[in-house]
Amino acid sequence: xxxxxxxxxxxxxxxxxxxxxxxxxxxxxxxxxxxxxxxxxxxxxxxxxxxxxxxxxxxxxxxxxxxxxxxxxxxxxxxxxxxxxxxxxxxxxxxxxxxxxxxxxxxxxxxxxxxxxxxxxxxxxxxxxxxxxxxxxxxxxxxxxxxxxxxxxxxxxxxxxxxxxxxxxxxxxxxxxxxxxxxxxxxxxxxxxxxxxxxxxxxxxxxxxxxxxxxxxxxxxxxxxxxxxxxxxxxxxx
Numbered sequence: 001x002x003x004x005x006x007x008x009x010x011x012x013x014x015x016x017x018x019x020x021x022x023x024x025x026x027x028x029x030x031x032x033x034x035x036x037x038x039x040x041x042x043x044x045x046x047x048x049x050x051x052x053x054x055x056x057x058x059x060x061x062x063x064x065x066x067x068x069x070x071x072x073x074x075x076x077x078x079x080x081x082x083x084x085x086x087x088x089x090x091x092x093x094x095x096x097x098x099x100x101x102x103x104x105x106x107x108x109x110x111x112x113x114x115x116x117x118x119x120x121x122x123x124x125x126x127x128x129x130x131x132x133x134x135x136x137x138x139x140x141x142x143x144x145x146x147x148x149x150x151x152x153x154x155x156x157x158x159x160x161x162x163x164x165x166x167x168x169x170x171x172x173x174x175x176x177x178x179x180x181x182x183x184x185x186x187x188x189x190x191x192x193x194x195x196x197x198x199x200x201x202x203x204x205x206x207x208x209x210x211x212x213x214x215x216x217x218x219x220x221x222x223x224x225x226x227x228x229x230x231x232x233x234x235x236x237x238x
Contacts, residue, residue: 002227003096005203009167010043010228014050020058021067024048026074028067030055038232039083043091044071045228057083057233078233088231090216092206092224094194102195102223108188113196114146114158122148125155128177136212137175144170147193149185157185159193161204170202174218190222 016029028051041052049071053061060081061068068074075085094102114122122141125148126134140146143160150156157180161172172193176186194204206224208215219226 001095001097001225002093003099003203005168006093006205006227009165009169009203010050013041013165014043014052016052020053020062023067023069025070026051026068028053028058028074030058037235039235040078040085040233042071042074042085042088042231043228044088049074057081083233085231085233088210088229089207090210090219091227091230092208092219093227094198094204094223095225098223099198102191103198105191105195107192107195108149110151110185111147111149111188111192114141114148114155114160116141118148118155121155122146122158125158125177129175130178133175133178137173139173139175145193145196147189147196149176149189151180151185156180157189159186159189161193161197161202164205168202169205170197171205171207172197186218187221190218190224194222 014027014029016031018030020028020030022028026049031052031054039054039057043050051074061077064081065073065077068077078085119141139158139160141160143162146158146160148155148158157174157176159172159174161170163169164171172190174186174190190206197204206219207230208219210229
């Protein structure tokens with residue numbers, strides 16, 4: 001259903017150095033290099049769940065509760081070991097069968113790429129957005145690509161993307177000013193930046209928290225499909 005770039009990235013991400021335990025619902029691998037940012041990573045898809053743990057954390061879990069058999073058991077064991085998962089994100093991608101349509105779609109007249117010459121417009125746009133909205137969206141003009149929608153000469157919606165973990169996946173965020181939501185701007189901008197990414201041989205990736213109903217609805221409206229749920233236990237408290 002999804003591009004080989006997506007499948008290969010996640011297979012490699014959970015390859016690890018050794019497989020610590022393998023159960024029908026959960027496979028756990030160990031990374032002896034100990035990820036600089038995360039003590040644990042969990043990905044749940046329809047094909048099953050995969051987790052990556054640092055060696056010390058894996059030893060602590062086995063000593064405390066044995067080998068967890070299910071993702072929920074792993075969550076509980078991680079919390080008991082002092083490494084609670086942060087909170088899952090949905091992962092969305094464009095299905096492979098739909099990517100040609102995205103590439104062939106003519107651009108919306110009010111949407112275009114953003115660059116250094118748009119710094120003033122982008123600063124005005126940011127000043128109108130709330131701090132929580134800016135933090136959640138993580139849209140920046142200096143990311144690898146940025147696109148925006150304009151209304152009456154003003155930037156009212158913007159999306160940007162950056163390279164994800166040195167892969168060809170491009171993690172994107174989108175932000176629409178409160179007074180301009182529900183008018184299709186976000187869908188048009190997401191489709192435009194996705195078209196740009198696919199033309200470069202990149203793979204657009206869209207993430208949002210499980211309880212963000214508006215973002216989940218936008219993903220569906222833009223033609224993205226759910227791949228799985230991704231969660232982490234940070235190396236340091238968030």
